[in-house]
Amino acid sequence: MSQVSSGTLSAAALAYLGDAVYEVYVRRHHLVPWAGRATCHRRVVAQVRAEAQAHHLQTLMPYLTPAEHQVIQRGRNGAGRPPRTVDWATYRQATALEALVGHLHLTDPTRLETLLGLLNLDQPVPPSP
Secondary structure, eight states: OOOGGGGGGGGHHHHHHHHHHHHHHHHHHHHHHHOOOHHHHHHHHHHHSHHHHHHHHHHHHOOHHHHHHHHHHHHHOOOOOTTTTTTHHHHHHHHHHHHHHHHHHHHHHHHHHHTTTOOOOOSSSOOOO
């Protein structure tokens, strides 16, 4: 596999990678205690939807470095058209979180684990305003 640098990837590519990494993290979190496939799937879907990702980004904002804030901005600005079921602002924030996750996965996996560890993935995410 060739070396991939965060700086050479577009915001969309970072978000694409970050989406997959984030979902694996959430799935791993919900494995123990095992509650069955259907329950685990519902819990994961509730945490990886755009509204939940936007909420989680807001939770992480006070802990981010200036460089991470730049990645967030890059991801937010690189967001494409949202699905019809998600408003523009929520989608941009969710994409920003995914870009940050993709960036940190490539550059600093330990920092990524630290930040994701700050999220409460066992609580329902409040609905968007």
